[in-house]
Amino acid sequence: MIRVIKKSTPPEILQTKAEKLRIKALKECKKHKFYSRYYGHPSVKKKLLEIYCNKCAYCESSISEGAPLQVEHYRPKKNLMEDMNHPGYYWLAYEWTNLLLSCPSCNRSKSNSFPIMGERVKSPQNDHKEWNINSESFISEKPLLFNPEFDNLEKQFKFYIDGSIAGEEKNRRSEETIRICILNRENLRAARKEEIETFISELLDIEHKIYVILNYLRNKNDLTRDNFQIVIELEFNPLFQKLMKAMQKEHKYSCLWRYIFNNFKGFIIKQFSKKEYQDMVYYAFNRYFSNKKIDME
Secondary structure, three states, rough: OOOOOOOOOOOOOHHHHHHHHHEEEEEEHOOOOOOOOHOOHHHHHHHHHHHOOOOOOOOOOHHHHHOOEEOOOOOOOOOOOOOOOOOOOHHHHOOOOOOOEOOHHHHHHOOOOEEOOOOOOOOOOOHHHHHHOOHHHHHHHEEOOOOOOOOOOOOOOEEEOOEEEHHHHHOHHHHHHHHHHHHOOHHHHHHHHHHHHHHHHHHHHHHHHHHHHHHHHHHHOOOOOHHHHHHHHHHHHHHHHHHOOOOOOOOOOOHHHHHHHHHHHHHHHOOOOOHHHHHHHHHOOOOOOOOOOOOOO
């Protein structure tokens, strides 16, 4: 999960046809019949696909992998799990700031769960501006589920070599987000593990090749500092270019890759047995990224 920026202007259908349904929902409350053809309209989904770069807001699974992404309500529109007496946030069914993009697995796992630490808003606020996700009344609910459009997600999660995810520093919101969306479900964990293993495998391939080249230069008495750096750049830079690309918001599991980048020494370097190669990889890593501007937005 990474932070995304959603423009405040909603799709036209949410400003026109859906406006009548908002009024209808206010009158009918929890008895209101929700119309997915409006909040899930192709124009709404298209905008969300652009905002989320064709990825699930929660697990970052990509539509390119066959995940049929769905329009999802951050605050459930009905049947709140944590409070059976609560009618659900029915007035937010067509609210642009309450709509996210989710894969079926995260959507199904989350369902109508929305635990909070503060006092829950139980009825529509009189001021329509308060329906916005960043309104004072909604902020005071203190949701436990992160929202990628509002929360600062930098350093909220950590990953392990087996692809599993955990909350950083035992952060309750991180742990609850993982629990609610089941972000450690087996197929997702395995997919992240495969990404990690592929990256490490490529570094191991470089290890074999680089020693062959360095030994060749050494035998020719041609292993100068300049030649050493040329070999380092030729072998490592293409892989670090992949890492840089993987951290961008368009890439699946970019949260994982940003964690790997920020914890490269502890996460990647220690996977290699030879101290000499550990130092070589870390030297190449620092040399490549020393003058690179890393865009995490």
